[in-house]
Amino acid sequence: MDSAMTDPKGLIRESYNIEGITAGECRSIFLDWALSLPAEAVPAEALAALLEHYEDANPGHPMNTVLRDGLAAADSPVRRGGGAARVPPA
Numbered sequence: 001m002d003s004a005m006t007d008p009k010g011l012i013r014e015s016y017n018i019e020g021i022t023a024g025e026c027r028s029i030f031l032d033w034a035l036s037l038p039a040e041a042v043p044a045e046a047l048a049a050l051l052e053h054y055e056d057a058n059p060g061h062p063m064n065t066v067l068r069d070g071l072a073a074a075d076s077p078v079r080r081g082g083g084a085a086r087v088p089p090a
Contacts, residue, residue, distance in 0.1 A: 006046040009036050015063045023062040030066045047071050
């Protein structure tokens with residue numbers, strides 16, 4: 001997968017070059033990265049490619065954790081608003 005699909009703005013690459021970057025800053029960069037992905041990109045594939053490229057060369061970097069967390073399956077949301085929240089189940 002080429003860098004135009006995995007890191008179109010170079011945000012992840014640059015985050016690894018910022019000395020002393022915090023986990024919070026990495027999460028903010030990650031959000032911007034996610035919003036800048038092309039529509040045809042598959043986020044999980046892009047994340048796996050980024051980890052393969054950067055993780056071993058940058059042990060202990062907070063972006064590694066953020067990228068790994070991005071690969072983790074999100075829990076299914078449970079909506080508790082509206083009438084279902086006010087009316088007890090029958």
